[in-house]
Amino acid sequence: MKPYNPHEIEPRLQAQWEADDAYAVVEDSPRPKKYVLEMFPYPSGDIHMGHVSNYTYGDVVARYSTMRGFDVLHPMGWDAFGLPAENAAIKHHSHPATWTYQNIDTQRASFKRMGFSYDWDRTVVACDPEYYRWGQWIFLKFWERGLVERRNSPVNWCPDCGTVLANEQVIEGRCWRCDSEVEKRDLTQWYYKITDYAQELLDDLDQLEGWPERVKQQQANWIGRSEGANVDFILCDAEGNAPAEPGADDIITVFTTRADTLFGCSFFVLAPEYAGLDALVAGTDYEAPVRELVEASKKVSAVERAMGDREKHGVFTGRYVVNPINGEKVPVWVADYVVADYGTGAVMAVPCGDQRDFEFARKYDLPIVPIILGEDDPLYPQLKDEQGRVVTEVDWDKAYAAEGILVQSGPYTGLAGGKHSPGEEAVVAALEEMGRGKRTVEFRLRDWLISRQRYWGNPIPAVHCPDCGVVPVPEDQLPVRLPEDIDLAAGETLATHEGFVNTTCPVCGGPAKRETDTMDTFTCSSWYYMRYTDPHNDQAPFDPARANAWMPVDQYIGGIEHAILHLLYSRFFTKVLRDCGMLDFDEPFTNLLCQGMVLDANGEVMSKSKGNVVSPEEMVRDYGADSVRAAMLFMGPPDKEKLWNEDGLAGMAKFLSRLWRQVNDLAGVAGEESLFEAAPDPEAAVKVAQKLVRERHRVVGKVSDDFDRNNFNTAIAAIMELSNATGEYLRAFSPEARAACPDHQALDAEVAEVLVKLMAPIAPHWADELWQTVLGHPGSSVHAQPWPAFDPEAAKADEAELAVQVNGKVKAKVTVAADASEEAVRAAALAAVSRVLEGRDVKKVVVVPGRLVNIVAK
């Protein structure tokens, strides 16, 4: 017998697979399609353990799916634009492409060394002009459809990265990439109007049954839909006189989800950035303090802002508005707790029902009018039937934000209040009637800021012409190529590169300047999975027929950190391309697996600074790729965090080695290394053989089921159980005895084949080597074989051991025939616990066939 030596077999089989083009995709196969995809990596260096885990899951799904009879598309590529390449280029005085392509080569070699089954002919590299030209093409399609906008507004600026960021890329006030504090700047930037799709992006989450609930929840929160109403307040003078026919300048609109609380509005607040604020206070005594507050709020950093629970600051503007529901005069304040870019940037303050307004009212001594109460509130009985205002002050220590009953609310008194309450509906209806309100919906989602002030990205295909304005680069002039002769280390940028900047206007032919911003890398990753379906197309990003045939992705696998970013943007792209007539489906990813992080043995994140990084290369060098793969899979459920420890890896290497020996023994080639130990008891030996037959069927069923649900850890546990049964069997029968008996021969061959096939997706080299050499199929590959079948009937034992419970506590066990009648089972159970039942009345006997008997006794 040849001992198991991964270091010899793995490189040899990898070379064989490559020579045979074993994982090339078959187009137009009669088999049903399955698109298995892992999020493509950023080429930041060599792969780390997180990559090993992510891509191993994908490889198991791909290989298993092939064996199950699917035509599998399993491609790989690189998300190759981005800042790290630029930083490396500056450091090494080279070009970002050099660093990027070197890392791609390193990672590709590591992926091959792990035995991943990709169709390398379909590789997509995002910084390749043959790919990014189509990203530009898609940009033009978006532009045609009115989904591209260039506008000036306050944006997130990362000083360290020297570029603006999308909202989604700011994590608690810090840059997602470098963790620097983000600043607000007023800049003119390019946007994709993702908000046009906010409702559909929210609604279609319901279609995504194969997505983890938490990811859908996070997206729903991020989109943040609120139903409410816009309510118009009219500016009035200090005596409360408002113009009878107000013009646009006389109206301030607020968005509210709680129109039912309008009677409790005792002041009114504008955001410091509110557009009309200057005009309201210009030339008054209030101008100076208002200006001071506005300046102070600008200085608050994004990180501080993100901390929440900050002290609120505000000043009175000297102006008043009229509350449309009751005609009351309400003072207008400016305060830093109002968010400028949500709703209208103005809010009606109801301190009795809103904690923020309550805190502000307490601080500046503004009235708190109770207009909504719980029935158990001591105030409720006295305000129950009051129509006019009686109480205008309360001794509460916080607002009453829950649902309740409206009081002191004129005709609405007595109605239920709250979001979507009858009270709210009645008030909105009344406001609509008088032309002062309108039902509306607000989203938290902002448009996607896609322009970046960096070199290493996809150039935005636009030209600035002094006569024609900002115009698109015509399709036939794509791609707008990044200039290769650029010295980033010397501070050169696209904007200073004259050869790039200077061009002619595609409309009038006059001299013009190119747009020098590039696109967010997330635009590259929003459609690469479509490109894989038709990667060499030089006429279009992809042929719709091919994309529609392969898409949507059946199983997508990647990190939870993309729960919003990449996954939301990709859903948006898919919907827009569908509306362009290029796709006939709504959602790109049918099933999503978000893998948990790989941490060190103490549960710490692996990082260079902590010095706890585990190198996949070293692990593969010491134990072989198959053991690393299997150990990773066995560590726990894929979506949970994994604590990497080398003991588990060593254990897995032993298991592969033991199983190798068992397969050899079953195949009759173990020789001296046979596990046979001599079984003195022939009757027991027969039982061991019968058990092996049952286990062979049961375990195939269990492993199939587990793979279907991505439960890789329990699949391996089940294979270990089959291995344990095999071990018992091999100890019980000598190789000679087995060789002499046709029944044994058949069983041995079958179990050997089952073991090898079950392991094939997990340990592909180990399995293929055994398949080709020990099981006698030279030149063929186990990975092209059909998955083993099983017979659930054959998995059943003819006897069953049942637990006998008395009042739910196990008191005894009985062994009965599997087909024993309920009556017989009951009798056996009662007999087994007769001692416990002595002197007690049996009230009831519950028989659960095949499992247990519960006797209820008093």
Add this chain to the structure above:
RNA sequence: GCCCGGGUGGCGGAAUGGCAGACGCGGCGGUCUCAAAAACCGCUACCGAAAGGUGUGCGGGUUCGAAUCCCGCUCCGGGCACCA
């Protein structure tokens, strides 16, 4: 504050209404060996000498039966956050 997860042996975990701790790691004991390693076998939730009892974060409930379902807490992790 709101929204999601989660809490099971020394450790990773298994069991989604039916014998809690599958499978593995670690530990202990054994076989083999001059010895050790490797390999193989057995034991391994806790208390107890045993009989027996206790046990899935805590407290209640539903059920013949609850880690699993319901109610109330608590702790840990994640997301969002002055979003009106």
